[in-house]
Amino acid sequence: MSALDIAAAVRSGERSAADVVDEYLARIDARDGELNAFNLVLAEEARAAAAAVDATVAAGDDPGPLAGVPVALKDNMCTRGVATTCSSKILEGWQPPYDATVVERLAAAGAVAVGKTNLDEFAMGSSTENSAFGPTRNPLDVDRVPGGSSGGSAAAVAAGLAAISLGSDTGGSIRQPAAFCGVVGMKPTYGAVSRYGLIAFGSSLDQIGPFSTSVADSAAVLEVIGGHDPLDSTSIDAPTFDLQAVLDRGVEGLRIGILRELSGGPDSVEGITSDVQDRAAAAAAALEAAGASVQEVSVPSATLGLSAYYLVAPAEASSNLSRFDGVRFGLRIDAPTTGEMMTATRTAGFGTEVKRRIMLGTYALSAGYYDAFYGKALKVRTLMLAEFATAYEQVDLLLTPTAPTTAFPLGERTADPMTMYVNDVCTIPSNLTGHPGISVPFGVGDDGMPVGVQLLGPALSEPTIYQAAAVLEEVAP
Amino acid sequence: MTGLHEPTLPAEWELVVGLEVHVELATQTKLFCGCANEFSTEPNTNVCPTCLGLPGSLPVMNETVVDFAMRLGRALGCSIHPSVMARKNYFYPDMAKDFQTTQYDQPTNRDGELALADGTVVGIERAHIEEDAGKTTHVGGGGRINDATYSLVDYNRAGVPLVEIVSHPDIRTVEHAKAYVSELRDILLAIAVSDAKMEEGSMRVDANVSVRPVGSSELRTRCELKNINSIRSLGRAIEYEACRHVDLYESDEAPRQETRHWDEDGGRSTAGRSKEDADDYRYFQEPDLVPLTPTPEQVAAIDGAMPVLPAARRARLGELSAVADDVVATVVERCQDALALGAIEAGADADKVLTRIQNDLAVDDWSAVTGQTLATLVQMESGGELSATQAKQVLADMAAGNHGGDPKSIAEARGFEAMESDALETLIDQLINDNPDEWFRFTSDDEGDRKKMQGFFTGQIMKATKGQADGRAVAELLSRKSAG
Amino acid sequence: MSERITRDEVIHVARLARLELTDAEIDEFTGQLGDILEHAADVEALDVGDIEPTSHPLPMSNVLRADVRRLSLERNEFLAQAPAAEAGQFRVPPILGEEP
Numbered sequence A: 001m002s003a004l005d006i007a008a009a010v011r012s013g014e015r016s017a018a019d020v021v022d023e024y025l026a027r028i029d030a031r032d033g034e035l036n037a038f039n040l041v042l043a044e045e046a047r048a049a050a051a052a053v054d055a056t057v058a059a060g061d062d063p064g065p066l067a068g069v070p071v072a073l074k075d076n077m078c079t080r081g082v083a084t085t086c087s088s089k090i091l092e093g094w095q096p097p098y099d100a101t102v103v104e105r106l107a108a109a110g111a112v113a114v115g116k117t118n119l120d121e122f123a124m125g126s127s128t129e130n131s132a133f134g135p136t137r138n139p140l141d142v143d144r145v146p147g148g149s150s151g152g153s154a155a156a157v158a159a160g161l162a163a164i165s166l167g168s169d170t171g172g173s174i175r176q177p178a179a180f181c182g183v184v185g186m187k188p189t190y191g192a193v194s195r196y197g198l199i200a201f202g203s204s205l206d207q208i209g210p211f212s213t214s215v216a217d218s219a220a221v222l223e224v225i226g227g228h229d230p231l232d233s234t235s236i237d238a239p240t241f242d243l244q245a246v247l248d249r250g251v252e253g254l255r256i257g258i259l260r261e262l263s264g265g266p267d268s269v270e271g272i273t274s275d276v277q278d279r280a281a282a283a284a285a286a287l288e289a290a291g292a293s294v295q296e297v298s299v300p301s302a303t304l305g306l307s308a309y310y311l312v313a314p315a316e317a318s319s320n321l322s323r324f325d326g327v328r329f330g331l332r333i334d335a336p337t338t339g340e341m342m343t344a345t346r347t348a349g350f351g352t353e354v355k356r357r358i359m360l361g362t363y364a365l366s367a368g369y370y371d372a373f374y375g376k377a378l379k380v381r382t383l384m385l386a387e388f389a390t391a392y393e394q395v396d397l398l399l400t401p402t403a404p405t406t407a408f409p410l411g412e413r414t415a416d417p418m419t420m421y422v423n424d425v426c427t428i429p430s431n432l433t434g435h436p437g438i439s440v441p442f443g444v445g446d447d448g449m450p451v452g453v454q455l456l457g458p459a460l461s462e463p464t465i466y467q468a469a470a471v472l473e474e475v476a477p
Numbered sequence B: 001m002t003g004l005h006e007p008t009l010p011a012e013w014e015l016v017v018g019l020e021v022h023v024e025l026a027t028q029t030k031l032f033c034g035c036a037n038e039f040s041t042e043p044n045t046n047v048c049p050t051c052l053g054l055p056g057s058l059p060v061m062n063e064t065v066v067d068f069a070m071r072l073g074r075a076l077g078c079s080i081h082p083s084v085m086a087r088k089n090y091f092y093p094d095m096a097k098d099f100q101t102t103q104y105d106q107p108t109n110r111d112g113e114l115a116l117a118d119g120t121v122v123g124i125e126r127a128h129i130e131e132d133a134g135k136t137t138h139v140g141g142g143g144r145i146n147d148a149t150y151s152l153v154d155y156n157r158a159g160v161p162l163v164e165i166v167s168h169p170d171i172r173t174v175e176h177a178k179a180y181v182s183e184l185r186d187i188l189l190a191i192a193v194s195d196a197k198m199e200e201g202s203m204r205v206d207a208n209v210s211v212r213p214v215g216s217s218e219l220r221t222r223c224e225l226k227n228i229n230s231i232r233s234l235g236r237a238i239e240y241e242a243c244r245h246v247d248l249y250e251s252d253e254a255p256r257q258e259t260r261h262w263d264e265d266g267g268r269s270t271a272g273r274s275k276e277d278a279d280d281y282r283y284f285q286e287p288d289l290v291p292l293t294p295t296p297e298q299v300a301a302i303d304g305a306m307p308v309l310p311a312a313r314r315a316r317l318g319e320l321s322a323v324a325d326d327v328v329a330t331v332v333e334r335c336q337d338a339l340a341l342g343a344i345e346a347g348a349d350a351d352k353v354l355t356r357i358q359n360d361l362a363v364d365d366w367s368a369v370t371g372q373t374l375a376t377l378v379q380m381e382s383g384g385e386l387s388a389t390q391a392k393q394v395l396a397d398m399a400a401g402n403h404g405g406d407p408k409s410i411a412e413a414r415g416f417e418a419m420e421s422d423a424l425e426t427l428i429d430q431l432i433n434d435n436p437d438e439w440f441r442f443t444s445d446d447e448g449d450r451k452k453m454q455g456f457f458t459g460q461i462m463k464a465t466k467g468q469a470d471g472r473a474v475a476e477l478l479s480r481k482s483a484g
Numbered sequence C: 001m002s003e004r005i006t007r008d009e010v011i012h013v014a015r016l017a018r019l020e021l022t023d024a025e026i027d028e029f030t031g032q033l034g035d036i037l038e039h040a041a042d043v044e045a046l047d048v049g050d051i052e053p054t055s056h057p058l059p060m061s062n063v064l065r066a067d068v069r070r071l072s073l074e075r076n077e078f079l080a081q082a083p084a085a086e087a088g089q090f091r092v093p094p095i096l097g098e099e100p
């Protein structure tokens, strides 16, 4: 049952929110022991919230567009009085004294939070194996990863443990796990969804977005969580999107570009497997058959995205993660002096991948290296923005595979950071440019695991993206 | 190295000082959040996720901070520039995020100057916006940082908006350093962006001190002096530090570039514990904030609303009166010059107005006094209707707003009736008659006798009139009578 | 071992970041960070002389809030989450070293 179907049933009184929540909680009970999608299940809170929704319906008041829809929240979004861990020992047990803006907006829309989902520690990873609380497993094959870093949120929706979920995407952390788990994952335009209450990884890259089983659900959730927030200086002060209205418009006359550098073949980044390339080509052909024009478009700097990202994101992260010092919240390892306490706390509290990125970012910002690394990476961003702008003069949207491969086996890539990082090669450019991107399931690979294709557009092109995504969903095998 | 006496810089050495002044802006709320920007005795009560640096929190710039900062910049003759905030990364428990959000390579205000009263001009390199840190209290070990048993952190002050004003190393004397700070304080008060109290920490001065042989233009190693809590202390600290450098150079040593702590009680500076790592703050642009791009119109509006600054105000009063410079300076510093001008315009004698204000209006609230009522008071005093003592008492009542602040009503209510000049003369004649010996001694050539007897007669008159006689009128009458 | 970053630099960076690394971790990070920086050589080698840096993907400026008070947090709520608190304040071990 889709989120919109649930909301319609609850709003009409056909079904109670309490009943819906019980059904999902029962499924979590049955399945999450194996998947480990959740860090925390909010059974009691969810039942109370569902009862409140039912009371609103009974009173004849509007319970909101997502009334009674069970939602799972990535555990890097602050929930007042409810543990928020970032899947890190350093935050274990911390209960924020405030709610993230998206959490408030979902609650106001009648959605019912059923739990906090697992992630790569501080959202640093592409497989949800870097969690202090153990890896999440892919519901379609539990020996494979669900992708990451929002692996818990992707797996929860794919396994039907939540109707929708929220993730955060810094370099592909919504789109890649959506592709791996066979669900829809959307990274909106930077600034379209408030980051207030999202525990920062790379502040100029992070963006919250929804996972769902359908494009229409995705659009409905983005309408609820999007829009200006005065608590986030980088929030775009523009009217909220009207997305559900565009879903049946078709792609007649839309110009779709195949992004040459991210689609395999010559001039492309390496590592995109042939089955994934084939699915993306088939998706383009299907859009063309549905009335879009398709052409190949070149964005040469897209190949530099990975390198630039692995300088910018760790640099920002190294600073964002300084506050985890044992003074005000979270873990503290006692020591004779405050300086030693801070070092002991951070050394014990952070996992290896987080330390690696803090080290990399600290180095990239440090005196003597700034210009060569961080400063240059910022110039690459300028270059990419200019080249994408040119591309979007030729086409309305770009199409690429979401990830170079399908979901890989657990443990396969944990030994070498670089093999893990290349997972994000197709998704990273739109984080550096702040542009929106959606991953829609499109068939399966040779291993039978889902393949996702990605639609990219310029800033605030969400309506066009959803318009094309709805068609892609319809024509998908 | 130095004895008990305050050291003085030997004549062959020249002082080179640059000052960094941190000023807390008097806004309603903090720089990046809506917490109250006010002193609170109860710790950690003016805090929120943002100023506590909690995970997930974000900053939003306070528009009044930007306005105040630009106002200050323009008052210092700075040019206003597009700016960005940066992160200065370092770990310290009172810095909630373990980085300070500050302006770094693109500050709002650049290249200004500050003219001292004697005409000396000190260049201003920049005046940038940044946030304050919280406060740590050291418990045990006498409250000193290095032997405390533990420390407590209060974040009420964390995120309070500051402007840091950085001068060029243009200051050559201790007096100029003090004059710079005092002038800056007067400007801050005039443009109403800070209460600028050094003693309470809303204005904090760090001094970069070095010395060089007179005639040289080199810049030698400087030390940064912190913990200077008053203008007097600033003078002592600079003088001490300069002498310390000279002593080192003269014994073939050299100072190290370091931050030093001024110990006011001990009258000396002490080295801070040297840092394990060289300064590497890893500055980068704050990604959670967007650039500030003031328009020429905004700058013009600030210029248009700029009040007349202290230097010009002092000059104005100086032209109108003959009182000493420090009387004028005090009146301007207390922002009572508009009141003085009002009274002068209303016809009162300028010198008398300024003297009266300087002597008798050192109160926090004098808003009930107007130029007109002050003029009336001064005129009543000049006309002999009030004695000096009475005028002082009436002014106090005026400031308190008694009887609508009207000096005539106050004088009447207090029973200060005008002593008619005739009545006074009659009284004096009577006294001369009753005390011929004393009068003889008053008219003698012996200066001492004359003074003593003047006191005697004045005292008798005051006694007889219950203090209502005007001292000056009495003196005039006595002198007229003795002369003739 | 990579030439892009030395063992000593790794130790220095760890100190800046308030992390303590074991000898094995220092070796591992020296190699891995070197590999990542090697991969970043394409960025490093780029001739981007007159290109302006972009810190922020969106061209926004002058986002300001009115100077109006908002409610502060209830002290008990966040102090209850503190590792150590006393007298309404956060308690920390002695602070050595000079204030920055």
Ligand SMILES: [Mg+2]
Pocket: B102, B130, B164
């Ligand atoms: Mg500063």
Ligand SMILES: [Zn+2]
Pocket: B030, B033, B034, B035, B046, B047, B048, B049, B050, B051, B052, B159
């Ligand atoms: Zn606050």
